[in-house]
Amino acid sequence: MGLDYRFVTVIPNEHRERMYEYIKNNGALFDSGCTVIHFPMDSFILKYLEGGYDWKPHYDQEEIEKHIEPDGKASIGCIYIKEREQPGGELEVSLTAATTDMSLLFRDSFSISKWFVQMSIELNSILTYLDKEDDGVRILFYQGAPVQLDLSSDTHLGNLRDRFLPLVQDFARRYEHFEDR
Structure with a gap:
């Protein structure tokens, strides 16, 4: 089985429709639970469109152009959307890569x-x-602010729930800038 990397966002339940509108305004939604999103081009997206994550890139200009919108953005999809209700009026929405190559694109693309x-x-x-x-998690956003917190390792991290909290607690105890002066 291949990689199934996914972006996960937790939003207030009342923002569910706004989320789908945002996605529609930046791509297309399909009844199958699949979306195509138009992302601004970067070198990793171009590499993906060229088949660069495959063992034999195709470099087929005609094929690449099928995925480039008139505004220069790249159509990437199918990305599977799944919702899960959370306690406290929250909704967890995951957008999962359909292929291993797309998973690698999710990992690499700054755009x-x-x-x-x-x-x-x-x-x-x-x-x-x-x-x-099993390769970890990259936290991108937390309570109103962009963050860049990458928890990864050369070995599988296993259950992050058991490892993450002690890691952050140990770091907070030892990081000098958290001390009151």
């Missing part, structure tokens, strides 16, 4: 990460992160 941060700002997201399965 895609910035798009999710912008969406998080627009929707007043509580938390937005990239779930890289």
Whole structure:
């Protein structure tokens, strides 16, 4: 089985319709639970469109042009959307890559990460992160502010819930700038 990286955002339940409007304004939604999002082009997106994550890139200009919108943005999809109600009136929405190559694109593209941060700002997201399965997580947004917190390792991190809180607590105890002066 391939990689299934996903961006996850937690939003107030009342912002559900705004989220779908935001996605529609930046791409297309389909009844199948799939979306195509138009992301600003960057070198990683171009690499992806050229088949650069595959063992044999195709460099087919005609194929690449099918995915470039008139405004220069790249259409990336199918991205699967799934919702899960959370306690306290929150909604967790995951946008999952359809292929391993798309998962690698999610991991690498600065443009895609910035798009999710912008969406998080627009929707007043509580938390937005990239779930890289056993390879860790990259937190992009937390309570009104962009952040860059990458929890990853050369070995599988396993259950982040068991490892993350002690890691942050240990760091907070030892980081000198958290001390009152």
